[in-house]
Amino acid sequence: MSTAWSWYIIIGTVLSMLGCFWLIFWSNKQRASDEEIKESEAHVWDEDIRELNNPLPMWWLWLFILSILFSAIYLAVYPGLGKFAGISEWSQHDQYNQEVAAAEAKYGPVFAKYGAMEVVDLVSDPKALGIGKSLFANYCSQCHGSTAQGARGFPNLTDNDWLYGGEPAKIEFAILNGRAGVMPALAPALGSESDLDSMVEYVQSLADGQDTSSPAHAKFVMFCSACHGADGSGNQLLGAPNLTDDTWLYSSAKAEIRRGIVEGRRGDMPAHSQLIGPDRARILAAYVYSLSYDSAAH
Numbered sequence: 001m002s003t004a005w006s007w008y009i010i011i012g013t014v015l016s017m018l019g020c021f022w023l024i025f026w027s028n029k030q031r032a033s034d035e036e037i038k039e040s041e042a043h044v045w046d047e048d049i050r051e052l053n054n055p056l057p058m059w060w061l062w063l064f065i066l067s068i069l070f071s072a073i074y075l076a077v078y079p080g081l082g083k084f085a086g087i088s089e090w091s092q093h094d095q096y097n098q099e100v101a102a103a104e105a106k107y108g109p110v111f112a113k114y115g116a117m118e119v120v121d122l123v124s125d126p127k128a129l130g131i132g133k134s135l136f137a138n139y140c141s142q143c144h145g146s147t148a149q150g151a152r153g154f155p156n157l158t159d160n161d162w163l164y165g166g167e168p169a170k171i172e173f174a175i176l177n178g179r180a181g182v183m184p185a186l187a188p189a190l191g192s193e194s195d196l197d198s199m200v201e202y203v204q205s206l207a208d209g210q211d212t213s214s215p216a217h218a219k220f221v222m223f224c225s226a227c228h229g230a231d232g233s234g235n236q237l238l239g240a241p242n243l244t245d246d247t248w249l250y251s252s253a254k255a256e257i258r259r260g261i262v263e264g265r266r267g268d269m270p271a272h273s274q275l276i277g278p279d280r281a282r283i284l285a286a287y288v289y290s291l292s293y294d295s296a297a298h
């Protein structure tokens with residue numbers, strides 16, 4: 001915050017507090033004069049209710065005065081007035097850092113113990129998996145869902161269908177370094193609208209094998225196979241999904257397949273190494289691995 005803004009805030013805040021004080025005292029002075037009381041004889045309802053300009057009751061005024069005093073004390077002790085840090089010098093950052101340091105001191109050794117173990121050993125440790133589950137809820141569920149079953153554009157981590165591979169090292173790599181699956185917009189390369197339509201149909205029919213009689217077959221080989229493979233079964237080195245199964249990262253609907261070809265696709269999983277460090281990444285990798293481990297052919 002620049003010094004000018006800081007002063008702007010300080011002066012604005014202090015002036016409005018003084019203004020409130022003044023308003024309270026000013027309105028308190030407006031007591032009904034004898035004249036007013038006399039005039040009001042004309043405005044009597046229900047026998048004894050009169051219209052008079054009386055001040056607010058004192059207890060009510062005191063509430064206002066006390067809240068203004070409270071804000072003055074608060075602003076003196078805590079940060080709030082522009083760049084003034086407050087007498088206590090309390091700050092959100094310091095408190096956060098202290099809490100993080102305390103948590104690190106408490107849980108760090110536990111994480112370090114599991115972080116030194118191999119994923120395949122952690123999978124059979126219920127305590128490690130329990131920790132993994134709550135780490136997942138904290139760091140991953142906003143994208144992959146609380147049950148890790150994913151959503152449109154966010155892969156399901158509980159099945160055996162992997163964009164990049166389901167080995168422990170692959171999962172851990174994804175967590176530490178992130179992943180970015182990129183598919184360029186390809187509609188212009190395909191030609192006309194009807195070429196686009198037949199490509200969409202071709203993709204939908206890939207589950208039944210390659211229809212070499214389709215006009216789109218040659219174009220698929222030319223424009224798509226570098227990433228998705230000639231048979232459409234995908235490429236885990238690039239994160240290019242298998243188009244021959246019935247698991248879809250986006251959707252099997254015509255409009256969605258078409259949209260992907262017209263606009264391209266970009267799946268972005270952020271790197272987490274800075275945020276969580278290697279120990280927690282190892283525990284999380286074990287947790288994710290365990291989700292499909294049972295159903296895997298082990």
Ligand code: HEC
Pocket residue numbers: 136139140141142143144153154155157161162163164165166170171174175179180181182239266267268269270272284285288
């Ligand atoms: C901001 C959203 C986001 C967050 C947070 C996130 N992910 Fe992801 N994740 C994605 C996306 C999107 C992909 C697919 C990337 C692609 O399409 O290339 C992905 C891919 C993955 C993959 C690869 C899946 C495969 O099929 O190969 C794994 C494993 C994974 N995430 C685990 C995690 C874990 C564990 C966490 C928590 C530490 C996490 N993700 C947090 C969005 C996220």
Ligand code: HEC
Pocket residue numbers: 153180181182183184186199203220223224225226227228238239240241242243247248249250251252257260261265266267268
């Ligand atoms: C440069 C590599 C590349 C090329 C070329 C490419 N794709 Fe893709 N494609 C990808 C990647 C990577 C994804 C996953 C995008 C993501 O993670 O969000 C994808 C996603 C898709 C999807 C979504 C699949 C799902 O499960 O929802 C379809 C459909 C698709 N591509 C079809 C095609 C077709 C048809 C072509 C040729 C016209 C093509 N792709 C060319 C890399 C490519």
